[in-house]
Amino acid sequence: MFNTVAVAGATGAVGRIILQLLEQRRFPAQKFRLLASARSAGQQIDFAGSRITVEELTHDCFHGVDLVIASTPDETAAEFLPSAVRAGCRVIDESGYWRMHPDVALVIPEINPQAALSATGIIASPNCSTTQMVVALKPLHDAARVRRVVVSTYQATSGAGLQGTADLLAGTRAALNSTTYDYKAFRYPIAFNAIPQIGSFKQDGYTSEELKMIFETRKILGDDSIQVCPTCIRIPVSNCHSETINVETERPLSVAEARQLFESFPDIKVLDDPNLGQYPMPSICDGSDDVFVGRIRRDLSHPNCITFWCVSDNL
Amino acid sequence: MFNTVAVAGATGAVGRIILQLLEQRRFPAQKFRLLASARSAGQQIDFAGSRITVEELTHDCFHGVDLVIASTPDETAAEFLPSAVRAGCRVIDESGYWRMHPDVALVIPEINPQAALSATGIIASPNCSTTQMVVALKPLHDAARVRRVVVSTYQATSGAGLQGTADLLAGTRAALNSTTYDYKAFRYPIAFNAIPQIGSFKQDGYTSEELKMIFETRKILGDDSIQVCPTCIRIPVSNCHSETINVETERPLSVAEARQLFESFPDIKVLDDPNLGQYPMPSICDGSDDVFVGRIRRDLSHPNCITFWCVSDNL
Incomplete structure (x- = not known):
């Protein structure tokens, strides 16, 4: 039982889902505080039968908080979460900033809960496209040792936040009516399009999103020898990421x-x-906690590979 | 110069594009005849300055025709094209039925024109998702010998014909308005969804579309040792197929x-x-004859692989 739990980024797309889950699961705490940027401070949010006023996230706001659950932009997490750690809070961070820091535990509760239990500072959760892939790879890795993964993603606009989905819907309406729409979350129109860029371009022509799929996978599975070749693509789906996953194992696996x-x-x-006609699709996986796997088949091109299709609600 | 050219399937999605191209390129023929099913016979189509009445496609309709360009459902091609060959016509078939027949030349003019010149019967053109991949692979294969390809497709609804795109637009309108729409070309709603089935399921859990990408690639490149692992996905894009292509060559290629x-x-x-921010996307490749390639990068997971993104107008 916690005394006080603070949700930072409570007004964002993931923040709202966090509040829903805390409410649904009757998360054991006496008091909840909702933190957000100055712009959102003062908003009133109904939560678990009471109305809570959103407070501004500041360096000094963490006193008396036992647990901070943070879903903010990376730069916000970089700036404020060390203050939470210094104030003695346990911190769970959903942003991308702290994940690969050597002192930070990168945890998927279903995969490596032990890393959370032994953590002293921030506990980070991985990128959404990594999470579903790693959950799917975990049983294969334990049984046959994953050596190489070639993954292509089909990512939903909700991964770009509330503005991402607002853009998809407004942009699609505009396209159907042959009018224009000024996209805010995307560099190019996402309506009826596929955009081969998620995040910013980093080394070797890979995007930040793609590099996360390489390095976070190794950290969570605790095996730096796992090779991953990712391509991350945004498609006009509002929620649920899909992935084609081709996996080579040390020991060949039958289907x-x-x-x-x-x-x-x-x-x-x-x-x-x-x-x-039974296989996972965004339209049927929306709202579920599970990682859905289908189209499991032998890779006819390589004796140690199998290939499959994986869909999960990214929020 | 041909005396008479007949376009079979003239009222379909690809048939209309064929007519546009024949007109734009002032295809050298004295007479054009338009053939379609009994249902469409009698329609009038404006072509190259005159109005042509669509005739019914029958076994006896080919007399006096020099060249048949056919884009019909597979079963129609199976039934009628042998009659065209017997009537002495040259036949170019855009359907899937004849492609892998040993007596049929499978031709992409830019890749293997010699196969067309030596053909005695039907000349088939490959599946649209195969064509763009093989065009992209050809220069790599000539230089460094392609050994294995892992490809994931992001296929447009126009690949399912005029009804496919009609379904996408009407289904998307319905979804935005929270009403229902009865899809005709797809098993499941394609609006804001991704469907991991194109064609019907055949051997080893692969669809007909995926098997085409394996066997047609080998036939066109004339190398049965090329290994291909395809996953074909339909996405809510109206035109232009996209593909992530991971290719292993015998000799490593630098980016x-x-x-x-x-x-x-x-x-x-x-x-x-x-x-x-320069890379191919369906929104900018629509209407072009070219195969667009971008996001070319070293596959960090394998020394003999490069990986890239490929978009082309499938019609």
Whole structure:
């Protein structure tokens, strides 16, 4: 039981989902505080039967807080979360800033909960496109050691926040009516388009989003020898990321064994009966906590590879 | 110069594009005949300054025709095109039915024109998702021998014909207005969704579309040792297919050499300056004959692989 839990970034897309989950799961705390930028401070939010006024996130706001759950832009997390740690808070950070810091635990509760228990400072959660892939890879890695992954993503606009989905809907309406729309979250129109850039370009022609899929995967699975080749693409879907995942294992896995491994893993749901038209799609995975896997098949091009399709609600 | 050219399937999505191209390029023929199913026979179509009445496609309609350009459903091509060959016509078939038949030449004019010149019967053109990939692979294969390709597609609704795009637009309007729409070309709603099935399921859990990408690639490049692992996904884009292509070559290629090879190939246009936000997207490739390549980069996971993004107008 916590005395006081603070949600930082409470008015954002992920912040709202965090509040929903805390409410649904009757998270054990006596008091909840909602923190956000000065722009959002003063808003009133209904939460668990009471109305809470959003406070401004400052360096001095963390006194008396036991747990901070933060979902803010990276630069906000970089600036304010060390103050929370210094104030003695436990900190769970959903931003990208702290994940790869050597003193920070990068945790998916279903995969490496031990890293959270032994953490002294910030506990970070991985990028959404990494999370679903790592959940799907985990049972295969434990059984047969993942050596190389070639992954292509089909990412939803909700990954770019509330403005991302607002852009998709408004931009699509404009396209259907042959009018123009001024996109705010995307560099190019996302309506009826596919944009091969998520994040900013970094080394070797890879984007920040793609590099996260390489380095976060290694950190969470605790194996720096895992090779990942990612391509991250934004598509006009409002929620749920999809991925084609081609995985090479040290020991070859049959399709039957891979399916069995997926089915035995608590957070994976296998939807894979093609003849009945059963496979995961964003339209049916929206709102679920599970990672959905389907189209599991032998990679006819390599004896140690299997290939599959993975969909999960990214929020 | 041909005396008489017949376009079979003249009222379909690809048929209309064929007529546009014949007109734009002042295709040298004295007479054009337009053939379609009984349902469409009698329609009047304006073509090259005259109005032509669509005739019914029958076994006996080919007499006096020099060249048949056919874009019909597979079963129509299966039934009627042998009659055209028997009537002495040259036949170019855009359907999927005849492509892998041993007596049929499978031709991309930019890649293997010699196969068309030596053909005695039907000349087939490959599946649209195969064509753009093979054009992109050809210069790499000639220089360094392609060994294995892992490809994920982001396919437009126009690949499912006029009804596909009609479904996308009407379904999207319905979704925005929270009403329902009865999809005709797709098994599931395509609006704001991604569907991991194109064609029907065949062997080993692969769809017909995916198997085409394996076997047609080998036939066109004339190398049965090329390994391809495809996953074909329909996304809510009206026109232009996109693909992430990961290619392993016998001799490793540097990014600089791969870019040079792409740039030197007549039908490929390289759009690859990430820092300027320059990369191919359906929104900018629509209406072009070129195959667009961008996001060319070293695959950090394998010394003999490069990886890139490829977009082309599929019609």
